[in-house]
Amino acid sequence: MTAATRSTDWQLLQRLIPYLKPYRWGLVGSGLLLIPLAAAAALQPIIIGQAIAFLKGEESTYSFLKTLTLTQGIDLLSMALLVTVVLRFGVQAVQGYWIQKIGQNITADIRHDLFDHVLRLSSRFFDRTPVGKLITRLTSDVDALGDVFATGAVGVLSDVFSMLVVILTMFFIDRLLATLLLALVLPITALIVYFQHRYRVANYKSREELSLLNADLQENIVGITVVQLFRREAFNSQLFRRRNQRYIKEVDRTIFYDSAVSATLEWIAFVAIAGVLWLGGALVEQRTIDFGTLATFILFSQRVFDPLRQLAEKFTTVQAGLTAIERIHDLLSEPIEIQDPDRTFLPLPKAENTAAAVEFRDVWLAYKDDDYVLKQLSFQIHAGEKVAIVGPTGAGKSSIIRLLCRLYDPTRGEVLVGGRNVRDFTQAELRQHIGVILQESFLFAGDVKSNIALGDNYTLADIQRVAAEMNIADFIEQLPQGYDTPLRQRGTNLSAGQRQLLAFARVAIRNPEILVLDEATANLDVGTEVMIQEALNRLLVNRTAIIIAHRLATIRHVDRILVLKRGQLVEQGTHSELLARNGVYAHLYRLQSLAEEAAPKHDASPLA
Numbered sequence: 001m002t003a004a005t006r007s008t009d010w011q012l013l014q015r016l017i018p019y020l021k022p023y024r025w026g027l028v029g030s031g032l033l034l035i036p037l038a039a040a041a042a043l044q045p046i047i048i049g050q051a052i053a054f055l056k057g058e059e060s061t062y063s064f065l066k067t068l069t070l071t072q073g074i075d076l077l078s079m080a081l082l083v084t085v086v087l088r089f090g091v092q093a094v095q096g097y098w099i100q101k102i103g104q105n106i107t108a109d110i111r112h113d114l115f116d117h118v119l120r121l122s123s124r125f126f127d128r129t130p131v132g133k134l135i136t137r138l139t140s141d142v143d144a145l146g147d148v149f150a151t152g153a154v155g156v157l158s159d160v161f162s163m164l165v166v167i168l169t170m171f172f173i174d175r176l177l178a179t180l181l182l183a184l185v186l187p188i189t190a191l192i193v194y195f196q197h198r199y200r201v202a203n204y205k206s207r208e209e210l211s212l213l214n215a216d217l218q219e220n221i222v223g224i225t226v227v228q229l230f231r232r233e234a235f236n237s238q239l240f241r242r243r244n245q246r247y248i249k250e251v252d253r254t255i256f257y258d259s260a261v262s263a264t265l266e267w268i269a270f271v272a273i274a275g276v277l278w279l280g281g282a283l284v285e286q287r288t289i290d291f292g293t294l295a296t297f298i299l300f301s302q303r304v305f306d307p308l309r310q311l312a313e314k315f316t317t318v319q320a321g322l323t324a325i326e327r328i329h330d331l332l333s334e335p336i337e338i339q340d341p342d343r344t345f346l347p348l349p350k351a352e353n354t355a356a357a358v359e360f361r362d363v364w365l366a367y368k369d370d371d372y373v374l375k376q377l378s379f380q381i382h383a384g385e386k387v388a389i390v391g392p393t394g395a396g397k398s399s400i401i402r403l404l405c406r407l408y409d410p411t412r413g414e415v416l417v418g419g420r421n422v423r424d425f426t427q428a429e430l431r432q433h434i435g436v437i438l439q440e441s442f443l444f445a446g447d448v449k450s451n452i453a454l455g456d457n458y459t460l461a462d463i464q465r466v467a468a469e470m471n472i473a474d475f476i477e478q479l480p481q482g483y484d485t486p487l488r489q490r491g492t493n494l495s496a497g498q499r500q501l502l503a504f505a506r507v508a509i510r511n512p513e514i515l516v517l518d519e520a521t522a523n524l525d526v527g528t529e530v531m532i533q534e535a536l537n538r539l540l541v542n543r544t545a546i547i548i549a550h551r552l553a554t555i556r557h558v559d560r561i562l563v564l565k566r567g568q569l570v571e572q573g574t575h576s577e578l579l580a581r582n583g584v585y586a587h588l589y590r591l592q593s594l595a596e597e598a599a600p601k602h603d604a605s606p607l608a
């Protein structure tokens, strides 16, 4: 069964209920307006029918009209018609405005909830979801729902209500003709429901294809440098063309069902009028009904099919809206894997406390299935200790950091900070204790100071103090507008090294007890690295530090080195202990020393 057939329309609409609640009074108000609208719609054919009956002096003329002169009667009926027309358009305008306003508010609420939800989803979710797909849900799917309100497609509801009132009125006037019209309406409604179902399935698929198309687009834009450097333009364009064609193929299917509904309704509306004329004509001949009633029914047959025709016109929008609710709901029901505990805790123990600042107890981690990238990992890092984690590429060093910061939960085992399981901290609390500097730092659009404060309440003086402590005040002041220098998205107007300097300040200002440097100085040139060396050493005093580095020369002076191989801890000790042991570390170190002798490099380290 496809995703599109999983939920019925009613189930989908029910998912909207929580969003409708805040606007219930507005919705009730516009619902009440349906009554005068439907009454006016049902009255107009009767008034016109009465005018004809009155002019022809027929039996079906209402008795109060029979007492009036011709001019009085026609004046009265014209006035009544005018009142219903003004009422209908007036009420329709008010209701349309009201519904659209409420609709846009509801759409904004949903968009906001989706954004909040997506920001809380775990790294595991983002590993498997292309960004372009997410953007499609947050933008075009939400817009598709907004369109249901913006294009007045909600008005279809009021038309359907009017149709019901008209059908009831018809039965009061003439059962035979009413039954004829109803006999045509019912199978047509069934046909529409069928096409609508097929449309939805096709529409869901086309939205999926659009997501993939956007994912492709996004990947190419983000990776534009590689695309151009490796001359992949033509190749990627070919891939994109194929994806585009698949999307168009699915869209074509939706167009087919959409057209099928419109065409069916168009011809059936004429068949209905012809049917009324044919049966009504015979009835007039037999004098069972008169001309006035026949005219009323011809207008009624229009009124009955009008809402259905409206439905066909707004069909695409309504169905796309239902697909959008389904896709939005799929994303909103994506579970939040990393949950905060209900309790709050005391501050972390200070450096002199006995509890290990960081402890891994028999930790196993698999990103997928049973493919373990960390196995049986146990170690302790004491408060104030500086520990380096080394190992070949893919050994699992960064995975340890992800577990420590709780970007992922371990598959088995426990990660403790200050003697407490990381699951028992709120994420905000945990990340207050741990400051992480990665090899590549991400900067947001905004200015330099806002990229350091990141929305927290730091004054410019705080930021300037930290910049001075980190020896980067001169660099910031040399920027065109100093601390107010605007940064483009992802900080593309700074060099990788300059971005890294801001990342240092960003962590330093938060004063965390535990500092994690994941290849943090790898992007800095010798001069810059030396410049912040002293500052970094100052920052590390009285803090627990975990340093991941590929260049082993840079971590020679740490208190302890953990050596990781294929997700397992294979050695630990100081630099000299490990060299003496002549194991994995000694081997790696010798290899690097040989390479460095061949091409001498600098020996600046965060702990030199």
Ligand SMILES: Nc1ncnc2c1ncn2[C@@H]1O[C@H](COP(=O)(O)OP(=O)(O)OP(=O)(O)O)[C@@H](O)[C@H]1O
Binding pocket: 127, 367, 368, 373, 391, 392, 393, 394, 395, 396, 397, 398, 399, 400
């Ligand atoms: N998000 C992920 N989903 C699936 N597998 C992953 C994910 N991240 C890492 N891995 C796998 O886990 C293993 C360990 O990766 P990790 O990034 O921890 O290694 P590392 O030691 O930090 O490597 P490097 O030195 O190259 O940075 C690798 O085999 C990698 O392919």
